[in-house]
Amino acid sequence: MFIETETTPNPASLKFLPGQQVMPSGTREFASPEAAEASPLAQALFDTGEVVNVFFGGDFISVTAAPGVNWSTLKPQVLSILLDHYASQAPLFAPGTAAGISVPPEAEMQVEEDPADKEIIEQINDLLDERVRPAVAGDGGDIAYRGYKDGVVYLTMQGACSGCPSSTATLKHGIEGLLKHYIPEVTEVRAAG
Incomplete structure (x- = not known):
């Protein structure tokens, strides 16, 4: 191998x-x-x-x-x-543990979302899945959605992207620009956690 x-x-x-x-x-x-x-x-x-x-x-x-x-x-x-x-050929996870969860329970949604924003939230997640995650995975990480409230999208960088010197620039200039371009209701992206 x-x-x-x-x-x-x-x-x-x-x-x-x-x-x-x-x-x-x-x-x-x-x-x-x-x-x-x-x-x-x-x-x-x-x-x-x-x-x-x-x-x-x-x-x-x-x-x-x-x-x-x-x-x-x-x-x-x-x-x-x-x-x-x-x-x-050992198992990846110990028996009886939660295997493939991308969001650990302690880090789930950090903001209480307004049900009226459901359509905006779906658009945000679609853009993250289609445009952002593949690029971030190429760098050895992922991005976790943590919530949306009052125009602000909360995200957490994971894997190699967590603590990366360029992660702030990725969030503010890359992801924020993309989301604001396609979803006018988005005014800012903030790191959560």
């Missing part, structure tokens, strides 16, 4: 492509060792002591190194863990 790696705009993150499906649907982020207990693979990556975030996408895994960690020493460890996981 050969696992490709790609750099991401976040210098602390690398994207690993195992050449097969990782998540059958949705995405899953592990931002702490406690969260990683749901997945033996994520837990093994955190057990290196040098990983601060693991993100499962459709066909990739993004890993974020702790501050000060050198990828030249961490990358072989991560590749070894991934190769062992796929060679053993």
